[in-house]
Structures are given as C-alpha cells and as structure tokens.
Amino acid sequence: xxxxxxxxxxxxxxxxxxxxxxxxxxxxxxxxxxxxxETAGYLDGSGRQESxxxxxxxxxxxAAESMRLTTRLMQVASWLLxxxxxxxxxxxxxxxxxxxxxxxxEDVCRPQSPEALxxxxxxxLALLDRSERLYERVRHLDKRMYAEEAETxxxxxxxxxxxxxxxxxxx
Numbered sequence: 001x002x003x004x005x006x007x008x009x010x011x012x013x014x015x016x017x018x019x020x021x022x023x024x025x026x027x028x029x030x031x032x033x034x035x036x037x038e039t040a041g042y043l044d045g046s047g048r049q050e051s052x053x054x055x056x057x058x059x060x061x062x063a064a065e066s067m068r069l070t071t072r073l074m075q076v077a078s079w080l081l082x083x084x085x086x087x088x089x090x091x092x093x094x095x096x097x098x099x100x101x102x103x104x105x106e107d108v109c110r111p112q113s114p115e116a117l118x119x120x121x122x123x124x125l126a127l128l129d130r131s132e133r134l135y136e137r138v139r140h141l142d143k144r145m146y147a148e149e150a151e152t153x154x155x156x157x158x159x160x161x162x163x164x165x166x167x168x169x170x171x
Contacts, residue, residue: 013093015145020087028141032080032134036073039127043070050121058119064112065120069128071108072135079103079138096146103135103142 019025043066051062082101085091095101117125 016083016086016093016096019141019145020083020093025083025087028134028138029080029084032073032076032138035127035130035134036077039069039073039131042123042127047121047124050123054121055119061116061118062120062124065117065124065128068108068112069124069131071105072131075103075105076131076135076138079142102146103139106139 047066051059051066054062079101082091082096086093086096117128
C-alpha cells in the first residue's frame with residue numbers, strides 16, 4: 001500500500017466523487033485534452049512559423065507566453081487526470097486532496113498585462129484566452145471541491161483603512 005497521509009484540511013469525498021462522475025467533468029476533460037492537443041499542434045506547426053516572422057521583442061514575448069500557455073495547460077491536464085483516476089477508482093478521493101495533485105504555479109499561469117501581448121500572432125492570443133478561461137474554471141472547481149470548510153473571517157477593508165489612517169496620524 002501507499003504511505004499516503006491525508007491532508008489536515010477537511011474534504012468531502014462525496015463532492016469529489018460526484019464531480020468525477022458528472023457530465024461537467026466529461027465536458028471539462030474533453031475540452032482540456034482537446035486544447036492540449038490543439039496547442040501542441042499549433043506550437044509545433046504554424047506557431048513555429050509565425051514566431052519566425054516576429055520582431056525580437058515580440059519573439060521574446062511569444063516564447064514567454066507559449067511557456068505560460070503550456071504550463072497552464074499542463075496544470076489543468078494533470079488536475080483533470082487526477083479527477084479521472086478518482087472516477088475510475090484508481091485513486092481514493094482523499095488522496096486527490098493532497099497538495100501535489102492540486103493546481104499550482106498560479107503566479108506563472110496568470111495572464112500578463114495586455115501590453116505584453118502586443119504584436120503576438122492571433123492564433124496564439126486565441127489559445128492564451130481559451131486556456132486562461134479553462135484554467136480559471138478548473139481553479140474555481142479545485143477551490144470549491146478541496147477548500148477548507150471552515151471559512152476564515154474576512155477583515156472589513158474600510159475599517160482596516162481607518163485603522164491605518166488612525167495609526168499614521170496618531171488619532
């Protein structure tokens with residue numbers, strides 16, 4: 001057997017299993033895997049040709065964004081494969097809660113400023129947009145399925161600012 005240790009945060013096996021068996025999972029899995037294949041085909045084919053026609057700065061942006069794109073899609077694909085393993089009984093729902101199976105690299109996967117995308121080929125921009133939307137949906141699902149049930153109290157932003165002003169001005 002494995003030496004899996006369940007995470008300290010609460011989880012709900014029924015929610016995880018229900019999602020893995022759902023039509024939403026089927027659609028998301030199909031969309032994710034199709035987008036991975038489409039992206040690989042683009043980057044190895046017409047994208048390679050398009051990148052050769054770019055200015056030096058645009059070529060650097062292309063390289064950075066294509067890495068961001070592949071990282072984002074690999075995160076999504078990995079997450080989806082874990083959910084499929086739960087669905088097929090190859091992984092226990094509690095094992096899927098382990099941090100190593102959760103979405104990671106959020107800072108890398110987040111989109112850059114629109115200015116960073118200037119001059120990039122339209123095909124790459126379309127793939128970036130689609131992958132960002134898919135990543136955000138999966139991130140939402142991940143947080144919803146595996147988030148701690150005990151919500152922490154969110155501080156009141158207005159009162160926090162008043163406290164800062166009071167401290168700054170000695171009031």
